Amino acid sequence: MLLIPCPYCGPRAELEFSYGGEAHIARPAAGAALTDEQWAAYQYERSNTRGPHAERWRHARGCGRFFNVLRDTTTDRILAAYRIGEARPVLPAEPR
């Protein structure tokens, strides 16, 4: 079970949270102008990164707020947590 650092409440057990999928996927402003390929890519394609992965979590059984987490998908280690609207933190180059 992950220990997730909620930016509002501090570290809490994973059971208090729900997963919200990959972060930083913005809905296209002019959806009707997209081709079918572009729309399908927005709707379905995900980076499925092996390594640092930016993802949304919601503190569903706590403050109720969404926030973003940077987690290494090869180790499940959480590298950073940050609020919605903030830019993805730049990680120092470090050996995993």
Added chain:
Amino acid sequence: MSRRFSAWSLLKGGLSGQRAWPAQWRAAAPKAGYEAVIIGGGGHGLAAAYYLAREHGLRDVAVLEKGWIGGGNTGRNTTIIRSNYLFAESSALYDHAVRLWETLSQELNYNVMYSPRGVLMLAHSVHDEQVFKRHIHANYVNGVDNEWLSAAEAKAYCPPLNIGTELRYPVLGGALQRRGGTARHDAVAWGYARAADALGVDIIENCEVTGLRRDAHGAIAAVETRRGLISTRRVGVSAAGHSSVVLNMAGVSLPLESFPLQALVSEPVKPVFPCVVMSNTIHAYISQSDKGELVIGASTDAYTSYTQRGALHVSQHTLEAICELFPDFRRLRMLRNWGGIVDVTPDRSPIIARTPVPGLYVNCGWGTGGFKATPGAGHLLAWTMAKDAPHRLNAPFSIERFRDGTLIDEAAAAAVSH
């Protein structure tokens, strides 16, 4: 080189203390080039190589495996086989595999221990009952066996089952596919490897793929591996949870997300469990292996990961359900648990198709239910690679279905909650 197994050869092997068996396939080193290369030496990839050689006469084939064959999801699943999916496309696809399972041991001359002991899916609510009956009717129309059992009939079919009304989610009945069952997962990998090797296929272990090279026209030209460069014009990717990683090497992005899926086994006991029981609602899968261990499937973790392990609370949740449904098992100890990485598509149906890159084919997206499809998936990937066109059974399972909106939504039939 391996010889054919027969009653005589088994007797001779027994009389020599089982010490005289030769290796069942060669430890091949990679050549400079092949007509076709399969990436991923699990059941699906080995089956694809076998059918390429057997049915399409393509014998200059290599299977590249990062670790050892059958060491990924093929050795990490709960070995359940069934074909009672809802839509016509899916039940045709999965039933194709079940029909191949029925004669696989004879075809490969290797006992894969396919055991059609019946798969019983439990209903715990009115909604479950309606959904399962809809599946039963759809399966009937598509010629796939599936029948409704009342709670008492389910108890008669599976005596350890608790059908008491004191349960939080009492058993209202279940859908039974009698042709469903289990097989020995390792034997499937070994049997296909041995049979493919005998037809000339090179099985290359400890050979991680690090890149895919394309020529000036964008077509596949070579595979870069830890054991050197291998030139080829045809590559089939059958890498399960790592499909995205491999396909990204050729610039192909597919709608896949990889999740850890857990399973566990108990200490071995005498035969107590006659069939396979699944419950989607309270999430439990269980069967008993011929070794005597109860084989239990848990669900996926909530988040994408490549760690090949799952969180403890996920397997605990499943064990609570197992203890509720089968009170006899409350004092059993669990021996081992493990995780596999499964690649899940948005509609929970697989992709077996050509990709936008000429010469690159893919068999992926089997999510939590790939083992049951092993012979069928291999057969159809081989067909698609040999003809550069899909078989009619896998034509609907294209990449384009996500663009065209022709999804095959099997979220209800896929059973594992994800």
